[in-house]
Each structure stands twice: as structure tokens, then as C-alpha cells.
Amino acid sequence: MPITKQYLKSKPECKVTFSFPAKEASEVEVSGEFNEWDFMKLKKQKNGIFKGQVNLPVEKEYQFKYKVDGEWQNDPAADKYLWNDFAASENSVVVV
Template structure:
């Protein structure tokens, strides 16, 4: 898994690209604070090499809890900026700082 951040000079947003190698998966989405944990519209596109990839524009100077939803199962990104306990979910979420 990988996270790439590209800060734009023209506006206060960061283009964040999520890459998830998941050859066997049928669907991968990124859900988190930035999309109200809704997988609709946050699906990643499957590339020929089996990696799922997608880019989102997120407002800067924020931190966002997020997780990947891979075929209905949640997982964290090992390259997250940090992890934070989420009482509602009863687990740790990955955190992205932009």
C-alpha cells in the first residue's frame, strides 16, 4: 500500500493518491472523515497489474481518519502518518495528515 501527497500551489488542497495492491480483490474503496465513511464514489480503479489506485483532493492543514474497504473488509494502510483509536468502531484507524 502506498500514499502519495502532492500539494497544489494554486489552491489550498493536497492531491492524495492511494495505491493498494490487491490482485484477488473485486472492489477497493477508501473511506474516512473526508467522505463521511461512505464507499460510494470513493472506489479505486483496478489497474492491469492488480493494484487499485485513486486520487482525492483534500483540504490542507487537516488530519483525516481513514481505512480501506477491500471486498467488504476494513484494513489500515501501513504507510499512514499515524494511527488513532476510534471508540465508535472499537479499533484503530489510519490517520492521514495533509
């Protein structure tokens, strides 16, 4: 399920909804540059998709990753991917 973006008319922000399908998971969090790599818990929906929203300033790119029951995972529907030397792996990127 892709990331959805809703650009706000009243200010230069975009409401980004992170969605990650994980029916068998008990916990999914998103961590990235937009929250200083802290963890934001996503809420599990009845259909097994975890969702969460955040407003982000526009005209920027933000690296992020999901943590699914303690395992780091990229978003298969990310706008792009960037190599991260610190983690020695690719990170997902959302462009707003």
C-alpha cells in the first residue's frame, strides 16, 4: 500500500500517511529524519494494515524506515531509496 500525500492549501505542508501491510505483526513503527529517528507507532487497522500520519514541510526529502516487530524494513512503495553509511543499508525516501 503506497504512502499517501495530501498537500495543505493553508500552509506549505503535506499530510503524509504511512501505510504498511503486516497482518501477522503485533507492532509497526516508523522512524526517520522527520522525527529525528525517533519511533512513531502506527495503528493497526482491521484489514491488517498499520497506518500513521504526520505533517511535513514541503519541497524536501525525508529518509525513513519501518520497524516491524523489531525488524527494520523499507517501504516497497517508497518514492526512492538512498544508501545510508551509518546503517550500511538503503533507507526509504518520501519526497514532498
